[in-house]
Amino acid sequence: MNCKNLKFTGHAFQQMFHRRISRDDVRNIITYGEVIKEYPDDKPYPSRLMLGFSKNRILHVVLSSDDENETCYIITAYEPDPQIWTEDFRKKRR
Secondary structure, three states: OOOOOEEHHHHHHHHHHHOOOHHHHHHHHHHHOOOEEEEEEOOOOOOEEEEEEEEOEEEEEEEEEHHHHHEEEEEEEEEOOOOOOOOOOEOOOO
């Protein structure tokens, strides 16, 4: 995944503002986090769910990537709810 260019959707900006998640937080997750789920059939570009830490916060970032144009589109970012996610925040509880 090559994200030279980051584009934030309107939904992402709105949710990030509401959740006090900065652009730098998102960049940290993309740079240092790990992909925990991939959605290769998403359109118009494949997407993925990433997990990482920024400023002592555990965050999930959902993004899609246009690898040809080296552009990633940030769809949303949030703190995973421990009641919904397993202890390592990598899988949803059943």
